[in-house]
Amino acid sequence: GLPRLRPDQADRPVPELLAPLTTVPAQGLALPGEPVALEATVRASTDLPVPAPGLLLQLWIQDADGLTEQLTVPLEADGRQHSLTFPLAGGGRRAGPLTLSRLGVHFPGTVALRSTLDLRLPRITAVGAAGERTDLALPPGQGWARSGKVLAAPSALGCPGTERGRTEEVPDQAEACSWQSEGSDLLHTVMRSHEPPVPLDPAGGDAVLAVQPVTGGAPVLRTLPGGVILPTPPTLPVVADRALLDAVNVRVGDTLPLNWERDGRSTQQVLITGEVDVLPGYARGQGHLLLDLRALAANRALTGAAPPVATHWWLAGSDPAATWAAVDGHVEFGRPQSALRIAAALADDPFRAGLRCAWLLVLVTAPLFAVTALTLHAVGTVRSRRREFAVLRALGVRRAELTALLRAEQVAVTVLPVLLGGLLGLLLAALLLALTVLDDYARPVFPAMAAAPGRPAAVLTALAGGLLLTLAVLVLTRLL
Structure with a gap:
């Protein structure tokens, strides 16, 4: 939600101002109903033994507000079929419907040689509170694709059946070589572990696949010399405050490149669709952007970036005193602030x-x-x-x-x-x-x-x- 804006603080009414931000691209496998767990049927094998602590299978679950939670369970790579259970936290903590946005495998940092993983995922089943079971299926127009800030060509990864070119750089990260969902399997993928660093990196590496649109909302891939591939996600619509517009000398209708992180490889194009004098609750002199958290989460899932984390919430109620009494003293809510309390402090x-x-x-x-x-x-x-x-x-x-x-x-x-x-x-x-x-x-x-x-x-x-x-x-x- 948003706090109220006075009519003179925005260039148009608030509903009209926020309408362009809610165009969220379709992304992810929808989970039916209100599941309490996910069960994944998997069969995995590797060409080299995997040292302790072993492989981890990861699922990213995204709710209707754009908040994402990562679920992780151990993955046995013995070539036999296993059923893995991912419990979902209940208690109404998530806003439905839920979607499975990404799937990944974590390789331990103790690998001595780059290894190959063959992973078959016949099905993922959503389990309801009453025991009902529903198998997930790829929706029309959606497919699996590699997710990462920087991707490498399969030949540079040393994938089976390929030969590395002389000018191709050997990437350090773990990635998928191939992926498909044809036949009876929801997903069949071949992945390569990360290149073992010296000294060994205890963090290991992740190979991640995202469920993304086949066309339209899919990121644009740019191939650079050396076999490096940079995915460019779709442009995000945003609303900017006056301080940011003045700082970078742009106006409504302009496209602005933003670097979410300092690595220089997380560039996101944003389209400024509206402006406000100031974003309520934040410092007036600093520039801010207002965007839809769901659209941001979908874009970051496509490029392998970390999911957005909500650090501030705006709560509104018909009885402000009762709302404050409900959150005051609960450390799990962080540091709550009340507009009425702030007004009283300013008055004193x-x-x-x-x-x-x-x-x-x-x-x-x-x-x-x-x-x-x-x-x-x-x-x-x-x-x-x-x-x-x-x-x-x-x-x-x-x-x-x-x-x-x-x-x-x-x-x-x-x-x-x-x-x-x-x-x-x-x-x-x-x-x-x-x-x-x-x-x-x-x-x-x-x-x-x-x-x-x-x-x-x-x-x-x-x-x-x-x-x-x-x-x-x-x-x-x-x-x-």
């Missing part, structure tokens, strides 16, 4: 409290000054017109009539300043608040304060001031 800041007191002092003293000025004006007017009032009394004007006359004059004198003063106060508040209310770095707050004239609280304050002056007029005219 001494600098902000002092500024609020200053504005409150202005709010209280301004009407008092106005009443004082009105009193002085009324007293001065009455004293200067004593003879005029005496003549009117001599002509028969009664005291009540004279009081009503004075009241009408003072009201006429007061109404126009109240109206003009209220409008001027609203305009000055709209201009001065943006200049005097600053953030912790003495910069204008962001998003910009919505302090425009016409706000109900400001209008009520002006009306209250006018009512106070009217009461002062009534009292003064009766006394004078």
Whole structure:
């Protein structure tokens, strides 16, 4: 989910802004229902003995949110058929439907010579909570393919039936030589282990196959001199904030190459489809991209990159206090933060409290000054017109009539300043608040304060001031 964006923070409404990001390419074997385990029927054999700790069969399970979990079980390479069980964590931890995005074999780092693995996978079965079993099948338009940042030609790997060329470089990584899903097997692949380094690398190596589109969403392969193959994944649509657009001098509609890692071989092309002033919850001065986690996970599965990891979550609820109570104190959620708690902390800041007191002092003293000025004006007017009032009394004007006359004059004198003063106060508040209310770095707050004239609280304050002056007029005219 996303926090709410004010209309002035994006170049279009949020649903329209995010619509291009959700075009996720079809990728992976769909798991029916809500399975609690996967059972893989395998038969594996190697041309050389595999030293301890042995081979590991790996499955990558991706949920509907784009989060990926890797499941690993030991793999026996004795040429006999085995049934391997991969338990799936329950408890509603995953958003369905689930997909099997990648399959790999981990070779131990203790191999002395590069070996060849022949792996047959007749079927993978999804097991439901009630014991129901469903065999997985490749959907139309999908197929197995090698997954990796940098791929090598089969001849450079020393695959069976090939001969390495003189100009081909010997790759270090483990990779698949061939793969197919014809006949009764869901997958039949031949893999080569990694080239043993000196000294031996305890980490070993992985040979990974991904389920990807045969056309369309499949990565583009570029062959470089020496038999090196670089897969280029499809372009990802993203939304950028203003800081990133200004930093790299691009705009909406441009394509930007990004390097996810520092190896220089994880370049991802992104298409900027929209912009926002700032991504809520993150530093304003740093550039950020907003993209769909599912699309990113699909792209990284095609190129063998590590799956994305979610480090921040946005939670929203109809009762913010109850939402906070549900997550507060649970260490498994990490460090929760509440917008209400942050607002309360900012409100208790001494600098902000002092500024609020200053504005409150202005709010209280301004009407008092106005009443004082009105009193002085009324007293001065009455004293200067004593003879005029005496003549009117001599002509028969009664005291009540004279009081009503004075009241009408003072009201006429007061109404126009109240109206003009209220409008001027609203305009000055709209201009001065943006200049005097600053953030912790003495910069204008962001998003910009919505302090425009016409706000109900400001209008009520002006009306209250006018009512106070009217009461002062009534009292003064009766006394004078």
